[in-house]
Amino acid sequence: MAVLPIRDRNYLTERGLTFEEVDGNEKGVIFRDYVLPAGRFDQAKADILVLLPPGYPDVRPDMFFAMPWIKLSRSSQYPRAADQAHDYQGRRWQRWSRHNDQWRPGVDGIWTMLRRIDTALEAAA
Numbered sequence: 001m002a003v004l005p006i007r008d009r010n011y012l013t014e015r016g017l018t019f020e021e022v023d024g025n026e027k028g029v030i031f032r033d034y035v036l037p038a039g040r041f042d043q044a045k046a047d048i049l050v051l052l053p054p055g056y057p058d059v060r061p062d063m064f065f066a067m068p069w070i071k072l073s074r075s076s077q078y079p080r081a082a083d084q085a086h087d088y089q090g091r092r093w094q095r096w097s098r099h100n101d102q103w104r105p106g107v108d109g110i111w112t113m114l115r116r117i118d119t120a121l122e123a124a125a
Helices: 006-014 110-124
Strands: 019-022 027-035 045-052 064-067 084-088 091-096
Touching: 006 110, 027 110, 045 110, 064 110
Parallel strands: none
Antiparallel strands: 019 027, 027 045, 045 064, 064 091, 084 091
16 A cells, blocks of 8 residues: 655656555655665665654654664764664664654655755764
8 A cells, every 4th residue: 555645656766766665553665775875884775764654744754764773884883863773564673863843744745854864874974
């Protein structure tokens, strides 16, 4: 079952991103083999999970999650506020606690969340 609005699915498909929509108690989208900033983490790619709250896209997604867990390559430590677990679909994901108070209902979509993820990954590294 599709959990993303059609404009979000079209955006992701047009950009060739590999994603899986997950329907269940918590709806979400998993970006498969998401490319991380080169040389900055102990992994080159990770699956990235975004949980979609009830009412999305009028209600903002909050945090994102990574699998496998990623550490900074220069220190072998977890990035700030990225050292807690979140269980989802039988897997223990690395929670990246990054909050968004600037969500604009009717304007923002999954593209906004992807920009936030990229910004957080760059800032952490």
